[in-house]
Amino acid sequence: MVKTKRIAGFLGLPYIFWAAAFIVIPLIMVVWYGLTDENGGFTFANVAAIANPAHSKALFMALLLSFIATIVCLLLAYPLCMFLVEAQKTSNSFLTMLLIVPMWMNFLLRTYAWQSILEKTGIINTFLTSIGLQPLRLINTNGAIILGMVYNFLPFMILPIYNALDDIDKNVINAARDLGASSRQTLTKVIFPLSLPGVISGITMVFIPALTTFVVSSLLGGGKILLIGNVIEQEFMVAYDWNLGSGLSLVLLIFIVINVIVSVLTERSEEDYAS
Amino acid sequence: MKIRYKGIKRVYIGLIFIFMYAPIALLIIQSFNKSKSRGRWGGFTFEWYGSLFTDASIIEAFTNTILLALLSSVISVILGTMACICISKMKKKARNIMMGITNIPMLNADIVTGVSFMLLFLTLRIQFGFGTILLAHITFNIPYVILSVMPSYRDLNPHIYEAALDLGASPVYAFIKTVLPEIMPAILSGGLMAFTMSIDDFIITHFTAGAGVHTLSTKIYSEVKLGIKPEMYALSAMIFITVLILLILVNRVQGSARKEDA
Amino acid sequence: MRRHVMKMTAAVLLPSLLLYGCGISKREERAELPDDESNRLIVYNWGEYIDPETIEMFKEETGYDVIYDVFETNEIMYPKVAADPSQYDVICPSDYMIAKMAGEGLLAELDMDDMPQAKKNIGEDYWKMSRDFDPENKYSVPYCWGTVGILYNSKLIDEELDSWESLWDPKYNDDILMQDSVRDLFMVALKKLGYSLNSTDIDELEEAKELLIQQKPLVQAYVVDEVRDKMIAGESAIGVIYSGEAEYTREENEDLVYSIPKEGTNVWIDSWVVTKDSRHKKAAKEWIDFMCRPDIALMNFEYIYYSTPNVGAMELMDEETRANEVLFPDLSKYSGLEAYKYLGKDTDRLYYNLWKEIKSA
Numbered sequence: 001m002v003k004t005k006r007i008a009g010f011l012g013l014p015y016i017f018w019a020a021a022f023i024v025i026p027l028i029m030v031v032w033y034g035l036t037d038e039n040g041g042f043t044f045a046n047v048a049a050i051a052n053p054a055h056s057k058a059l060f061m062a063l064l065l066s067f068i069a070t071i072v073c074l075l076l077a078y079p080l081c082m083f084l085v086e087a088q089k090t091s092n093s094f095l096t097m098l099l100i101v102p103m104w105m106n107f108l109l110r111t112y113a114w115q116s117i118l119e120k121t122g123i124i125n126t127f128l129t130s131i132g133l134q135p136l137r138l139i140n141t142n143g144a145i146i147l148g149m150v151y152n153f154l155p156f157m158i159l160p161i162y163n164a165l166d167d168i169d170k171n172v173i174n175a176a177r178d179l180g181a182s183s184r185q186t187l188t189k190v191i192f193p194l195s196l197p198g199v200i201s202g203i204t205m206v207f208i209p210a211l212t213t214f215v216v217s218s219l220l221g222g223g224k225i226l227l228i229g230n231v232i233e234q235e236f237m238v239a240y241d242w243n244l245g246s247g248l249s250l251v252l253l254i255f256i257v258i259n260v261i262v263s264v265l266t267e268r269s270e271e272d273y274a275s
Numbered sequence: 276m277k278i279r280y281k282g283i284k285r286v287y288i289g290l291i292f293i294f295m296y297a298p299i300a301l302l303i304i305q306s307f308n309k310s311k312s313r314g315r316w317g318g319f320t321f322e323w324y325g326s327l328f329t330d331a332s333i334i335e336a337f338t339n340t341i342l343l344a345l346l347s348s349v350i351s352v353i354l355g356t357m358a359c360i361c362i363s364k365m366k367k368k369a370r371n372i373m374m375g376i377t378n379i380p381m382l383n384a385d386i387v388t389g390v391s392f393m394l395l396f397l398t399l400r401i402q403f404g405f406g407t408i409l410l411a412h413i414t415f416n417i418p419y420v421i422l423s424v425m426p427s428y429r430d431l432n433p434h435i436y437e438a439a440l441d442l443g444a445s446p447v448y449a450f451i452k453t454v455l456p457e458i459m460p461a462i463l464s465g466g467l468m469a470f471t472m473s474i475d476d477f478i479i480t481h482f483t484a485g486a487g488v489h490t491l492s493t494k495i496y497s498e499v500k501l502g503i504k505p506e507m508y509a510l511s512a513m514i515f516i517t518v519l520i521l522l523i524l525v526n527r528v529q530g531s532a533r534k535e536d537a
Numbered sequence: 538m539r540r541h542v543m544k545m546t547a548a549v550l551l552p553s554l555l556l557y558g559c560g561i562s563k564r565e566e567r568a569e570l571p572d573d574e575s576n577r578l579i580v581y582n583w584g585e586y587i588d589p590e591t592i593e594m595f596k597e598e599t600g601y602d603v604i605y606d607v608f609e610t611n612e613i614m615y616p617k618v619a620a621d622p623s624q625y626d627v628i629c630p631s632d633y634m635i636a637k638m639a640g641e642g643l644l645a646e647l648d649m650d651d652m653p654q655a656k657k658n659i660g661e662d663y664w665k666m667s668r669d670f671d672p673e674n675k676y677s678v679p680y681c682w683g684t685v686g687i688l689y690n691s692k693l694i695d696e697e698l699d700s701w702e703s704l705w706d707p708k709y710n711d712d713i714l715m716q717d718s719v720r721d722l723f724m725v726a727l728k729k730l731g732y733s734l735n736s737t738d739i740d741e742l743e744e745a746k747e748l749l750i751q752q753k754p755l756v757q758a759y760v761v762d763e764v765r766d767k768m769i770a771g772e773s774a775i776g777v778i779y780s781g782e783a784e785y786t787r788e789e790n791e792d793l794v795y796s797i798p799k800e801g802t803n804v805w806i807d808s809w810v811v812t813k814d815s816r817h818k819k820a821a822k823e824w825i826d827f828m829c830r831p832d833i834a835l836m837n838f839e840y841i842y843y844s845t846p847n848v849g850a851m852e853l854m855d856e857e858t859r860a861n862e863v864l865f866p867d868l869s870k871y872s873g874l875e876a877y878k879y880l881g882k883d884t885d886r887l888y889y890n891l892w893k894e895i896k897s898a
Contacts, residue, residue, distance in 0.1 A: 007446060012361020015354050015417065019376050022414040026391030027379070033394055054893040061897070080291050083284045097522065098295065103475050104518040105299045108495045109511055112503065113298035116305075116313055120711070120757075121772050123301075137711055140758050151294070212384035215477065219499065222758025223717045226897040229386050236390060236482070239889050240616040246394070249387050260382050312770055397620055486579050486617075486624040487604035500609055500762045501584045 030253075033246035046247020055231055055248065062227040065142060066210035069149035073157040073206050074199065076150070081162040082191075095162060099155040111148050111219045118144055118220070140222030148216035149206075156205040164198025165191070197266050204263045212252055228252065299515065306508035313503070323509040330506050336494040337510060339405065340474060343490060347412035348469040352462055354413070355420030359428045362421070377422070380415045388415065389482030396483065403485025411483045412476065416469035423465030427458045569645065569813060578820040579604045581614065581625040583807070584762055586681075588840035595827050601820050609761050610718040618643060623814035626821040631807050633720070633877035635677050636670040638810070640879065644676045645811040645818060652678065652826040659829060663846035666806055669876055677808035678825050681843035683780035684866065684874070685721060685803045688764070692792040693774040701729040701798045704775065705748075710755050714767060714776035717759035719892045720877055721803070722749065725777060728800045728873065735878045739887070746891045750898045759896070768793055779805075781843030783863050795863050801873015806846070 037043045049055055084095065102110065117123045118138040125135040138144060168191065176190045210216075214229035228248065235245030306324070310317025327333060362373045380388055392411045401407060431454060439449035477492035484493055491510075498504060580592075584607040596603050606625070608614040611634040618625055622643050630638065638644050649656045655678045663679040671677045689698050693712070704713055704725065716722055724734040726745035736742060757773050764776040769789045778786075783795030809828065811821040827833060831849030838845045838854075844864055845851065851859060859865060868874055880888070 008361050008364040010361075011357040012365075015358030015361070016373070018354060018414070018417070019373070022392075022395070022410060023376055023379050026388075026395040027383075029394040029398065030387065030391045054890070054897045057897040076291065079287060083288055087284070098292065100471075101515075101519060101522065102295055102299060103471060105302060105515045106491055106495055106511055107475055108477055108492060108499065109302055109503070109507070110298050112495075112499055113301045113305075116301055117298065119772060121770060151298070154295070208382075208384055212386050214386065215496075222760065223896065224753065224756065224759060226893065231893065231897075232386060232390065236393065237616055238610075238612045239886075240619060242394060242397075245390060249390055252384055252387055256382065256384055256387070260378075312766060315770070400621075403621065403624065485621075486581070487606040497584070497607060497609075500760075501607075502763075502766045 030246045030249050033242050034250040035247070037243060046244050047250050049244055049247055050251045054226075055228070058226045058231045059228045059251070061142075061225065062211050062229065065146055065227070066149065066207055066213075069146045069153065069210045070157075070203055070206045072146065072150050073154050074203065077154060077157040077161050077202065078199070081158060081165050084162060085165045095158075099158055103155075107152060108215065108219070111152060111216060114144070114148060114151070114220060115139060118147075139220065140224050142225065144220040145217050145225060145227075148220045149210040149213065152213075152216060153206045153209055156209070157202040160198040160201040160205065161195060162198075164195040164201075168194045197269075200266045201263060204259050208256055208259050211255060302508055303512045303515070306505065306512040308505065308508075311502070311505055323505040324513070327506040327509045330504070332489070333494070333504070333506050333510060336489040336491050339488065340490040340492075343405075343409060343412055344470045344473040347409055347416050347473045348466045351413050351416035351420050351469050352466045355417045355465065356424055356458070356462055358417070359421055359424045363425065363429050374421075377418045379418075381418045381422075385476075385478035386482075389479040392479065393482040403483065404488050405485075407483045407485065408480050408488070408490070411479050412473045415476070415479060416472060419468040419472060420462070420465035423468065424458055424461045427461035428454075431457055570816060572819055573816040575602075575817070576600060576820065577602045577604060578817050578824060579606065579624065579626045580824065581606050581608060581618070581628040583607060583629060584609060586629065586807075586841055586843075588836045590840075591828070591833050591836050594833070595824065599820070599823055599827070601823070603824075611720075612718055618812065622812045623816060625812055626815040626817045627824050628810055628812065629680055629807050630810065631805050631877065632667075632670040633879045635808060635810055636879035637885075639671065639676045643813055645813045645815060646675045647678070647811060647822065647825075649674070649678075651822045652829065654826045654829040657829075658831055658834070658847045658849035660846055660848040663806065666876070667808065670879070671808075677810050678829065679806050679808045679846040680828065681781065681841070682804070682806040682846055683844050684797055685716075685724065685777065685779055685805070686783070686795055686797045687775060688768055688778040688783055688786065688793055688795050689775045690768065690771060690773075690790075690792050691794050693771070697796075698775065698794075699796050699799050701725050701800055704777070705729075705752050705755070707755065709775055711757050712774035713752075713756050714764050714773045715752075715756050715759050716764075716777045717761050719888050721777065722759070722892065722895070723888060724803050724877075725749075726752075728798070728802060731800065734803055734875050735880060737880055737884045737887075742887065742891055746895055749895045753895065753898060779843075780863060780866070781841055784842040784861070797866065797871055799872075801871065801875065804868065804874045804876055806876070 034046050035042060035044065037045065050059060115122070119125070120135060120137075120139070122139070124138060129135055172194070173186060173190060176186045181189065212229045214227065214233040217225055217227045217230055228251075232245050232248050232252070235241045235248065239245075305313065307319050307321070308316055309320040309322070358373075358377075362370055365373065389411075392407070392414075395401075396403060396407050435453045436449055439453050440446065444452065475492075477496060480490050480493055481496065484490070489497075491507075495503065495507060498507060578601045580603060582605070586607070592603055592605055595601070608617070611631050614628065614630060615634060615638070618628060618638070619641070635644070659679055663682065664674050666682070667674055667677055667679055687698055687701075687703070694709070703709065704715070715725070720734075723742070723745055726748045727734050727736055727741065730741070730744060730748065732738075732741045732745070736745075758767075760767065764778050765782050765786055767773045768776050768778070769786050771790070778795070780795065783793070786793050787795075809825045811818055811825075815821055828837070829847060829849075831847060831853055834845050834847035834850035835853050838847075838850060842864065844866075
């Protein structure tokens with residue numbers, strides 16, 4: 001037995017090395033660069049730079065748009081998952097079809113295709129003008145970016161909610177109905193509270209990619225809307241200021257850590273509930 | 276009332292479907308468009324499906340993408356499975372630390388992961404290229420493998436393995452005969468997940484790619500600005516349709532197998 | 538076990554941190570290394586800026602394995618090269634960027650005697666123009682030159698546009714495309730205000746910034762290469778564009794008209810340079826020389842329509858092409874023409890910060 005344990009320890013070595021070299025050290029580097037200046041001296045300026053109006057506006061914009069996108073995802077996904085769970089014929093394969101198959105079309109292309117739908121001479125506006133209406137300004141707006149976020153991250157919301165709803169014991173729902181609860185009461189007092197962990201997990205999975213994206217905004221924003229992700233990407237790829245880019249990344253890390261804490265706490269309360 | 280509710284349900288699911296698939300349909304239609312410009316329909320053609328195979332840069336990006344996905348998922352499956360065996364034998368605190376670290380790439384924002392890799396390779400003077408992308412892909416793939424294999428490995432009955440050892444099997448032989456078959460489904464699903472993640476990644480590749488090395492994602496990103504080549508639509512449509520058909524076939528086979536079981 | 542883990546982690550962390558401590562400076566002066574054995578050549582050029590056929594011909598004639606990569610703006614190219622200058626062999630930056638890179642020791646000195654075609658075919662005027670940013674003509678060989686101007690769709694706009702002013706005209710709300718690169722964006726505002734496009738005066742730049750923020754609601758998008766397709770498709774009515782694209786777009790859509798605004802604009806040269814850390818300098822020079830061959834320069838000209846400084850190629854063109862005002866403008870007819878100058882690191886940063894303010898406004 002002792003021998004097996006030792007073998008097991010050796011088997012883990014490559015991964016421990018890997019995790020240290022490619023997960024831990026790179027993060028330490030972001031912290032290091034974020035807290036030093038060009039000459040390697042300690043400074044807090046790169047993190048404090050978030051207060052610069054251009055950066056704080058970009059952060060605010062990212063928070064606002066990703067918040068709205070998360071809410072829209074939730075509002076779209078929840079009824080969908082309820083319908084899917086109710087229609088008990090739905091097999092897992094149907095859900096896979098719905099959610100996983102689109103991932104096999106490159107996500108840049110998928111997002112880019114929205115340009116053809118939204119632009120001035122695009123599908124929607126061509127339709128509007130053909131029936132005699134004024135064309136709308138759709139592309140390169142906040143709305144277009146929210147749409148892009150919802151489109152890309154909706155599956156992250158659907159999956160956990162579906163699992164949570166599917167796990168609810170049907171007898172609990174039937175019991176509520178037998179005890180005289182209306183449909184609405186059953187939904188708000190029984191189903192929704194039971195699915196809450198899935199909802200929160202969905203929210204945390206949508207919010208971070210939406211908050212930190214630079215791709216959606218650059219494909220559907222026409223360069224007119226700067227999100228914090230764009231600022232960071234450009235500090236590295238255009239301005240050649242790794243220190244500032246890292247400093248702003250540290251600000252993003254704060255949000256990511258908050259997000260992790262929220263999801264860990266809900267998982268824990270879920271475990272308590274289970275036990 | 277009931278019928279109307281059912282109708283609403285159908286319409287709603289249908290609308291979400293349209294929302295998810297309309298852009299994809301558009302891209303597939305575009306691949307048959309004779310006109311190179313996105314906005315105009317210039318007639319139906321199969322031309323791009325032919326010229327695709329003579330476009331060296333697209334073919335190269337495609338092979339890079341597939342090679343990366345294959346290598347990174349195989350390596351991460353091996354490293355990840357080995358790690359599971361080790362981590363599950365650790366004391367609770369060490370295990371929690373390891374699992375915490377393992378979770379980082381999944382919970383972290385892609386842009387921060389990408390940037391951290393870029394800084395690592397820059398400071399260590401590692402030349403950017405296929406190798407750096409591969410390192411990055413393996414790193415963000417391993418967690419998917421570990422999180423898939425870990426529960427299945429911990430559910431194993433350890434006595435079977437020990438019994439095999441007692442009966443004189445070598446540790447490796449005992450592992451292959453008793454443990455591996457049990458955790459194989461988890462390994463496969465973790466590997467498939469890793470493969471998909473690697474294919475779909477853009478952001479991390481964007482920060483770790485070097486001169487002249489492109490995956491389909493980075494190629495598309497640079498083409499978006501210049502106008503996407505119709506061959507790119509053709510290739511993407513082909514990949515998409517292939518996967519769709521494969522999935523339907525797998526479903527059919529599983530479906531009929533289930534029926535026979537019943 | 539836990540102690541094991543701790544030890545192992547420490548064993549991994551320590552050396553890496555030490556290594557990290559040594560490598561902290563972004564780049565240090567390194568001696569030039571001799572060419573390596575491979576016959577690879579890595580070229581970094583603007584997108585859609587060459588006839589792909591010429592690359593194939595070069596490969597065939599010389600046997601080099603060419604890796605061809607493209608960038609969108611000078612500003613996107615620079616960090617990639619600066620971070621690892623050995624990554625690319627031949628690059629085609631613009632004037633001011635060449636001055637910046639040469640000043641930072643990123644470029645190799647070229648001996649023009651190694652490149653007989655370049656010496657013979659590039660016109661004297663262009664060597665002279667190059668001296669603005671490469672005083673001794675030792676780092677760069679001109680590839681294309683041109684102006685920046687307004688391209689508009691005469692079907693959608695029923696007046697003649699000859700001023701940057703029209704980019705602030707509320708009539709053209711949502712019909713204006715501006716350039717998505719720092720210098721080209723500021724150039725338009727600075728010229729409209731009557732200032733130099735190389736202004737380093739903080740008040741002038743602030744004024745330009747305010748003007749651009751004020752313009753933002755009218756702008757459909759900030760783009761670089763997409764201007765071309767969007768103008769051809771009639772998606773937008775006015776765009777700021779490089780002169781070479783004008784002729785190309787007109788071939789696709791004959792309603793498009795190019796004009797050089799009366800307030801003046803930027804005249805630029807894009808030139809081939811070789812990086813100092815390149816390990817394929819011989820191949821790099823052969824590439825540059827090949828591109829200067831009159832027949833090759835003509836092929837590229839006919840593909841991309843950017844004005845060529847190659848006198849040998851011009852002699853091969855017909856009279857009509859040579860007389861084309863858009864392709865070969867008589868610069869003496871315009872006032873206020875200027876080339877970009879490299880303004881130093883601090884001013885670069887200032888421009889960039891103001892740009893961010895516009896983009897986030």
